[in-house]
Amino acid sequence: MAEDRSLRGQVAIVGVGDTEVGKVPGLGATGLCIDAAQRALDDAGLTKNDIDGLVTCNSMAEPHMYHAEAMAEHLRIFPSYCVSAGAGGGTTFAVLYQAALAIMHGVCDRVLISMADSLRTGLTREQAMVMQSSSGHPQFETPYGATVPGYYALIANAYLHKYGATAEQMAAVAVTARVHAALHPGAQMRAPLTVEDVLASRMIADPLRLLDCSLVSDGGAAAVLVRAEEADDRPQPPVYLLGAGEGHGHEHISQAHDLTSSHACQAGERAYAMAGLAPQDIDFVELYDCFTPVALIELEDLGFCGRGEAGAFVAEGHTRLGGSLPMNTHGGLLSHSHPGNPGAMFALTEAVRQLRGEAGERQVANAETALIHAQGGILSSHCTAILGRDR
Amino acid sequence: MSANAKPLPPINPGTQPFWDACAQGRLLLQRCGDCGHLQFYPRVLCAACGSRRLDWVEACGRGTVRTFTIIRRAVSAAFEPDAPYVVALVELEEGPTLMSNIVGCAPASVAIGQPVRVTFEIRAQGVAVPQFEPAA
Numbered sequence: 084m085a086e087d088r089s090l091r092g093q094v095a096i097v098g099v100g101d102t103e104v105g106k107v108p109g110l111g112a113t114g115l116c117i118d119a120a121q122r123a124l125d126d127a128g129l130t131k132n133d134i135d136g137l138v139t140c141n142s143m144a145e146p147h148m149y150h151a152e153a154m155a156e157h158l159r160i161f162p163s164y165c166v167s168a169g170a171g172g173g174t175t176f177a178v179l180y181q182a183a184l185a186i187m188h189g190v191c192d193r194v195l196i197s198m199a200d201s202l203r204t205g206l207t208r209e210q211a212m213v214m215q216s217s218s219g220h221p222q223f224e225t226p227y228g229a230t231v232p233g234y235y236a237l238i239a240n241a242y243l244h245k246y247g248a249t250a251e252q253m254a255a256v257a258v259t260a261r262v263h264a265a266l267h268p269g270a271q272m273r274a275p276l277t278v279e280d281v282l283a284s285r286m287i288a289d290p291l292r293l294l295d296c297s298l299v300s301d302g303g304a305a306a307v308l309v310r311a312e313e314a315d316d317r318p319q320p321p322v323y324l325l326g327a328g329e330g331h332g333h334e335h336i337s338q339a340h341d342l343t344s345s346h347a348c349q350a351g352e353r354a355y356a357m358a359g360l361a362p363q364d365i366d367f368v369e370l371y372d373c374f375t376p377v378a379l380i381e382l383e384d385l386g387f388c389g390r391g392e393a394g395a396f397v398a399e400g401h402t403r404l405g406g407s408l409p410m411n412t413h414g415g416l417l418s419h420s421h422p423g424n425p426g427a428m429f430a431l432t433e434a435v436r437q438l439r440g441e442a443g444e445r446q447v448a449n450a451e452t453a454l455i456h457a458q459g460g461i462l463s464s465h466c467t468a469i470l471g472r473d474r
Numbered sequence: 475m476s477a478n479a480k481p482l483p484p485i486n487p488g489t490q491p492f493w494d495a496c497a498q499g500r501l502l503l504q505r506c507g508d509c510g511h512l513q514f515y516p517r518v519l520c521a522a523c524g525s526r527r528l529d530w531v532e533a534c535g536r537g538t539v540r541t542f543t544i545i546r547r548a549v550s551a552a553f554e555p556d557a558p559y560v561v562a563l564v565e566l567e568e569g570p571t572l573m574s575n576i577v578g579c580a581p582a583s584v585a586i587g588q589p590v591r592v593t594f595e596i597r598a599q600g601v602a603v604p605q606f607e608p609a610a
Contacts, residue, residue, distance in 0.1 A: 209550070216549050222483040223515045224573045226603045228545060228553040229561040236543035237563055244541070244586045289544040337563055337573040338515075342541055 091357055092474035094183040095314035095321035096306050098127025099432040104302030104420035105271040108204045112142035115199035115303040115422075116154055123195065123305035128318040134307075136164035136185055136194030138178045140424045143214050144205025154197065164191040171218070171459020175427040176466035180327035182308050192310065198425030199303020211299060215423075218460060220335040229288075232296050232374065234336050234461040236288035239376040241342035243290060245391070248379065250290060252394030254281035256375035257294050257417050259402050264414025266404070266445035271298055272418045295375040297416035297426070304428035306435065311474060322435045325452070326360065326469035328353020336461040347384035347456060350465035355386075358469040360452065362386035365469070367437060367447045368408060369430035369455045372415040381456055382410075385467065409447050412437060427457035431468075438472045479552035482601050489516050491530055496602045501533045501592050503568060514570035535592035536609060537566040544581045560584050564606050578607035 100122025102115045110118060116139060124131060137160065139151040147153040150167035164185045168178045175198065182194040202211050212230060219225040219234065229237075242248060258278055264270035276294070284293040314321035330346030330353070333339045355361055362385065370385075372378040379393035387408055388396045396402065402410035413419045413433035416426050434453040436442050442450075451472050458465045485493045492515075495502045503512050506520035507527030519526050542562035548554040560576040562584070576584050577593065590606035597603055 213550060220515070220573075222485070222489060226481050226483055226597070227561050227573055227575050227605075228480070228549045228556070228559060229543075229573070230545060230547065230549045233543050233545045233549075233561050237541045237561070240543060240586065241541040286544075286546050288546060291543075335573075337571060342563075 090180070090183055090187065090327065091325050091359065092323050093311055094186050094308050095311050095323050096435050096470070097309050097314050097317040097319055097321055098123045098125070098129065098307035099305070099435045100126055101269060101304045101429060101432050102199060102302050104269060104300050104422070106203050107201065107301040110201070112145040112199055112201040112205055113154070113157060115201060115301060116142070116197050117157060119199050119303040119305035120158065120195055120197040123197065123307050126319060127307040129193065129307060131158050131160050134160055134193050134195045135162050136182060136191035137162045138182055138194060138196045139167045140169060140198045141167055142200045143211070143423055144201040162191065164194065171424055171464060175425065175431060175457050176327065176455060176468045177329055179308070179324065179431070179468055180329070180466065183324055183327070186308065186310055192313070194308040195305060196308065197303065197305035198428050200422040200425055201301040202299050202423050203301045205301070220337065224335055224337055232291050233288040235374040235377065236291045237336055238342050238380070238462055239290050239374065242376050242380060245343050246394070248391065248394040250282055251278055252398045253290070253295055253375040253379070254278040255394070255398040256372060256378045257281050259397060260372060260411050260415040260417040262403060263412050263445055264418035266443070267413050267419060270414040270419045271300055272414070291374055297373045297421040298418070300420035300422045302420045302422040303425050304432045306428070306431055320439050320472070322438045323471050323474050324468060325471045326354040326356070326358030328357065328467050330465040332463060334460055334463050339462065343380065344384050345380060345458070345462045345465060347381050347458060347465045347467065350456070350467040351385040354454070354467035354469050360469060364452055365408070365454045366450050366452050367412060368410050369412070369434050369453065370410060370415070371427055371457045372411055372417050373421065373426075375417070377458070377462065378410065380462070381458070385454065385456060404445060404447065412442065412445050412447060424459070427455070430455050430457065434470050438470060480597055481552070482597055483603065488518060492516050493601065495530070495532070496594055496604055497600050499594055499602070501535055501604050502530045503533050503566070503570060504528045505531045512568050512570060514566070514572050533566050533568055533592075537564040537590055537606065539576065539584060539586055539588045539590060540565045540571055541586055542576060542584050562606070564590060572604070575605045576607065577605050
């Protein structure tokens, strides 16, 4: 792919909003989507009638055939750009890139991205399990009875086998997330956690234990994107989109060419090229930690560690606040929340708050440049975005 | 009863020959008539060269465990009697990889690199899914 810097610094995030997370009865998935939207609009000093672009993703608990259109109707807005995206967990940052393109090409001026679901209270455990495992190939995977943790365990086992990584190193990812979540007043899981606690939790799908797995949550988050020239008129300091890139390797894990690296490599390379930056320029990262080994593979794919080295890197504390590369400063999907496909939106809103310098106790010192990454499917669809305080 | 409640593959015209062969105890791959590429799962075109001249060939049924997991918590009630059960990616001797179960052994005895051979679980009249068991 040709190098493309055309998007760099062209659009800015001027508002973000998170709903409550965890068990949030009383709102439902639609209510959470609207709640997140309103919070982001308030933060941006805008009203719904200022919005002419709307991006959502469908809800599992309250699905709509045309979700974004249904949310626009609920808000009673009449956008010129309206799309519900669907690439699993990778959806979130891919839409950031696409919304930026829509703004640059004059399709719309101000895009609201709002994504929410109520997996915790809107579905039974069995419904949630069957719905999520339906990501398997209907003919060639689903008949074998794998769960979502099972699909990821296939990757985890291959990774441990190839590099001699350990259960303790995987557990260190969960512990790091919890240390950060404890500093986030809104996080779902804030009680202290040790490596021993993770190793003592029950096996779900070998080698993944319960505490290697992310949460099941209600919740949602939203962001407002405008042309960079307009960003200075808004009340909050703007955060600029410096780079973005996607990578798509497969949909079903049985078709993956490589089980221990992914097309996060390509997504990252494209985002770095657009931003004109390299891994050493990144101050902190918000990665997709749906299961602990996924964060390890992403650290390697995105160029922060050599192959097989991420386990030791995390276990040695380099990804904690105060370390060389703080990771998942809000607690990630493991400890902040995981409402399904919208989960990575909290990585986006957290990165914006960090870059604005308003993350309180969990503030990364001198945070100027962030890399955020999300993936969907089973290490399938990837999107990397690089955000910065300066254009 | 529970075995019959496990999901059946939603067979389509393009995959009917594959599933018909499974019901007869044979595991088929597609071979490209132009470039010779062998592939699984069955596709409309050759994933290597794009040709639509595809034939069916019978796999030898032997392979190795590329990776696996032991599912402790069944995905649905139909799989509960089997739990804990093994889901694996098996690399066939011919090259392609497929997802399957490893059966006929203790789950804890399964290992990456282990040689396995195909067997078939009958799910319904005329529908059998390929599984693997340790090779002798």
